[in-house]
Amino acid sequence: MNLAEGVQIVSFGILAAMMLGAAIGVVLLENIVYSAFLLGGVFISIAGIYLLLNADFVAAAQVLIYVGAVNVLILFAIMLVNKRQDFQPLRRGWIRKAATAVVCAGIFALLSTMIVSTPWAISTATPAGDASVVVIGLHFFSDFLLPFELASVLLLMALIGAVVLARREFLPDDEADRAQVEALRLPERPRELVPSGRDETVN
Amino acid sequence: MFVLSGYEYLLGFLLVCSLVPILALVASKVVRPSRRGPERRTTYESGMEPIGGAWIQFNIRYYMFALIFVIFDVETVFLYPWAVAFSRLGLLAFIEALIFIAILVVGLVYAWRKGALEWS
Numbered sequence: 001m002n003l004a005e006g007v008q009i010v011s012f013g014i015l016a017a018m019m020l021g022a023a024i025g026v027v028l029l030e031n032i033v034y035s036a037f038l039l040g041g042v043f044i045s046i047a048g049i050y051l052l053l054n055a056d057f058v059a060a061a062q063v064l065i066y067v068g069a070v071n072v073l074i075l076f077a078i079m080l081v082n083k084r085q086d087f088q089p090l091r092r093g094w095i096r097k098a099a100t101a102v103v104c105a106g107i108f109a110l111l112s113t114m115i116v117s118t119p120w121a122i123s124t125a126t127p128a129g130d131a132s133v134v135v136i137g138l139h140f141f142s143d144f145l146l147p148f149e150l151a152s153v154l155l156l157m158a159l160i161g162a163v164v165l166a167r168r169e170f171l172p173d174d175e176a177d178r179a180q181v182e183a184l185r186l187p188e189r190p191r192e193l194v195p196s197g198r199d200e201t202v203n
Numbered sequence: 204m205f206v207l208s209g210y211e212y213l214l215g216f217l218l219v220c221s222l223v224p225i226l227a228l229v230a231s232k233v234v235r236p237s238r239r240g241p242e243r244r245t246t247y248e249s250g251m252e253p254i255g256g257a258w259i260q261f262n263i264r265y266y267m268f269a270l271i272f273v274i275f276d277v278e279t280v281f282l283y284p285w286a287v288a289f290s291r292l293g294l295l296a297f298i299e300a301l302i303f304i305a306i307l308v309v310g311l312v313y314a315w316r317k318g319a320l321e322w323s
Binding site: 057133 | 278289
């Protein structure tokens with residue numbers, strides 16, 4: 001075992017430990033914002049494992065899409081609805097917990113048997129390595145040109161759909177008034193003016 | 204087999220980066236006075252006095268910026284291979300990428316006209 005392999009194994013161990021720890025934190029932490037940030041940690045660890053697997057474009061896409069976009073959306077969604085409130089404990093909560101545990105254990109068993117029973121064939125072809133992004137780029141502009149351009153149309157549809165949904169132009173009158181009031185209200189209290197010097201004349 | 208080269212620098216950066224917060228916290232722990240007083244809990248220098256809790260409900264408008272950001276983030280992923288392979292691709296690919304961007308600029312103009320980008 002030479003140095004490169006050792007570095008690779010140690011990196012894999014650190015990344016796997018980070019990923020598992022963060023994933024357990026996502027599930028177990030009470031504070032949902034911490035969970036969201038730890039989910040970002042899981043995504044970053046997965047990106048690192050992709051790098052170890054010589055998939056640098058997938059790693060870059062993982063960081064850009066999952067850490068940059070999906071996680072930001074999750075955080076925004078949490079902060080939009082995040083009102084501190086005291087939750088009442090559910091009656092007979094243990095039934096729900098038991099049902100969840102059974103379902104999760106079933107999925108775990110199913111995935112485990114699938115992983116064990118699948119004959120994983122290791123390709124003997126040389127990985128593209130650094131050139132993989134160039135290969136993807138060449139494909140984008142030759143035989144995958146139409147899907148590439150269609151992707152931009154899809155993104156355009158998503159953008160316009162988001163704008164249309166988020167800014168509805170036709171609201172019923174009473175709802176419009178309420179919406180205006182909601183939009184104008186600042187999310188914090190107006191602060192009092194505190195005198196800070198001898199020129200201060202504010203009462 | 205690990206074939207990606209040039210990641211030694213990334214590894215070095217990661218090591219240094221992980222040392223920075225540890226060293227900063229340890230150094231400040233060593234240097235700082237351990238006296239306790241009312242001054243210690245106030246805002247530093249000319250900082251604002253905090254009002255209310257930090258856990259407030261955000262205005263829904265900020266979600267709009269996040270959504271638009273996500274769209275252009277995905278666009279970046281598509282343009283990344285084009286930028287890396289730029290020297291291998293011809294003028295035609297440049298025009299095709301311009302078409303790709305132009306289609307998305309239509310959406311940006313639409314969002315702009317609808318006032319989705321106004322920070323109010």
